[in-house]
Structures are given as structure tokens and as C-alpha cells.
Amino acid sequence: MSPTPQERRAARHRLGTGESAPVARRGPSGGRKAPITVDSIVATAFGIVEREGYEALTMRRVATALETGPSSLYAHVVNKEDLDELLIGRLCSSIELPEPDPADWRRQIIGVCTALRDQYLRYPGISRAAFAAAPSNLDTLRVAEGMLAILLAGGVDPQTAAWAVDSLSLYVNAYSLEVSLANRRSGREDGGWVVGRDELLRRFAALPADYPQTRRYAAELTSGTVDDRFEFAVGLMVDGLPGARPPA
Missing domain, CATH: 1.10.10.60 (Homeodomain-like)
Structure with missing residues (x-):
């Protein structure tokens, strides 16, 4: 049989x-x-x-x-969930994991997150398949194992490192999904739902006086590329890990 x-x-x-x-x-x-x-x-x-x-x-x-x-x-x-698991695993299989380096761990973990993001962005919305999925696929587990090893090499205690892997993965998933949704909306005929920075600045400037901080810091709120914001957020999460070694 x-x-x-x-x-x-x-x-x-x-x-x-x-x-x-x-x-x-x-x-x-x-x-x-x-x-x-x-x-x-x-x-x-x-x-x-x-x-x-x-x-x-x-x-x-x-x-x-x-x-x-x-x-x-x-x-x-088995079913659609099994197919989702295979898809995410296949994307993870092509991610190169560095040998954990205590002196370079911060750059390494950001690099792995960036590589995972880039894989997701190749296929619009596919990171949705990774939400609420237990990491049981060996290729997916390989990336989680690599991230955990890097954080441990950086001096992060095991419990914090374990939760950090989950938090970083969740952010990468959510970021990739948002970018895919924004790109899809901007490509539609009613693409006005996604506005450019100049239009956003104009709208912020026209806000009533009840929004003084948004009006005053409109340039800061709309600055940077999506890549800039991604690296900022991941870096913020990494730098906030207690016990981690400072960058060399």
C-alpha cells in the first residue's frame, strides 16, 4: 500500500x-x-x-x-495548510545562514531578517502563509535555528533569544504583507488609496490645530524608504534585547 x-x-x-x-x-x-x-x-x-x-x-x-x-x-x-508550509519552507531553504559571530551578531541577525523579507516580497502576500503556523518544516526550522544561534552568540539569554526569534519573524511577516498590499493597491485603477509623500505632507499640513505634533513633524513622519524603516525597526528590537553584547 x-x-x-x-x-x-x-x-x-x-x-x-x-x-x-x-x-x-x-x-x-x-x-x-x-x-x-x-x-x-x-x-x-x-x-x-x-x-x-x-x-x-x-x-x-x-x-x-x-x-x-x-x-x-x-x-x-494533505491540504492547503500543508501546501503553505511547503511554500514557506522552500523560500527558507535558499536563505544562507552565517556562522554565528559574537563580534558581528547584530549585523548577522539583521541580515537574516532582511533575506527572509526579500524572499517573501518575491511573491505578493505569501508571508500570510507563515502566520499562525507552527515551525515544523525542516527548512523553516533551519532558519529559526540559525537566528537562535546568532542571538545566543550575541550574549542574549536563551529565553529572551527564543522569544526574540518569534518576535522578529512576526515583524518580518507583517512588514512583507503590508508592502505587498500597498504595492497591489498602488497598481490598481483606484490607486489613489496609496498616496505619495508629497500628497501626504499636503494632507498633514491641512490638518486642524488638534493635531499639532503631526503637523509640526510631518517631514519626520513621512521620511525614509520602506527599507530604511525595516532596518530601523529590526535594529530597535535587537538593540533592546537585555544582556546582548554591544556592536563592535
Whole structure:
């Protein structure tokens, strides 16, 4: 008896693989079609997210793109949550983790967060798949392990380091999702929902006297690029960790 999707999922967690044997298929005209595998499902899912955004990703949509029925997918993945886990794991698998350096730990942890952010931003809205998901995929766990090792090398106590990994990951997820949503809105015909800095400054200047600080510091409130703000927020979180070694 062939293994169930649940058994294959468990195998992926144990070995970092679990790819099931491909099943040969024939198209309507009798020609051979590419077999359905976990890799083909994941690649197709990434293509859908890249073109249409994460909101468009469903098991039925993937099945349609593969010219098959949803039941064929369930022979390889358990459900949509399992597919989400595979997608996030695949993105994490390409992140290079440095050897933890006590003298350079701050730059290292910011670098890992930045690399994770950049992976998420390749696929609009995909960081949503990482919310409320237990890090059980080995590739995802590898990144969490690397972040934890860097923080520990920086002198952060284990409990603080453990929670910091969770907090930093949550911020990266949320930041990436916000940028994806803003980019999607700005590309729509009603893109006026996303205004530029000049327009925002004009609106702040026109505020009534009840908002004196916003009017006075409008330039500061609207300054910097999204990358500037990302590095500021991550740096603020890192620098606030008790017991951490100061930058060299």
C-alpha cells in the first residue's frame, strides 16, 4: 500500500524530503503530460502567487493549472495548510545562514531578517502563509535555528533569544504583507488609496490645530524608504534585547 499524504508529510519533516513517486499522466489528445509531484505542485503554486497574489492560491486553482482535479493533489499534499508550509519552507531553504559571530551578531541577525523579507516580497502576500503556523518544516526550522544561534552568540539569554526569534519573524511577516498590499493597491485603477509623500505632507499640513505634533513633524513622519524603516525597526528590537553584547 502506498503511503498516505500524512505519512509523506511526516517523512518530509524527518528527512527534509518525502517526495512521492511521480505518476505518469496522459492529456486529452493522448500525449504524455508532466507527472504530478510535490515539486510540480509547489512550483505551480509559486507561479500563481507571483502572477495573481497569494489571495488567488487555492488547491482548486493549482489543480486547474496542472490540468487535473483537486483529488490528484491530495495524493501528494494533505491540504492547503500543508501546501503553505511547503511554500514557506522552500523560500527558507535558499536563505544562507552565517556562522554565528559574537563580534558581528547584530549585523548577522539583521541580515537574516532582511533575506527572509526579500524572499517573501518575491511573491505578493505569501508571508500570510507563515502566520499562525507552527515551525515544523525542516527548512523553516533551519532558519529559526540559525537566528537562535546568532542571538545566543550575541550574549542574549536563551529565553529572551527564543522569544526574540518569534518576535522578529512576526515583524518580518507583517512588514512583507503590508508592502505587498500597498504595492497591489498602488497598481490598481483606484490607486489613489496609496498616496505619495508629497500628497501626504499636503494632507498633514491641512490638518486642524488638534493635531499639532503631526503637523509640526510631518517631514519626520513621512521620511525614509520602506527599507530604511525595516532596518530601523529590526535594529530597535535587537538593540533592546537585555544582556546582548554591544556592536563592535
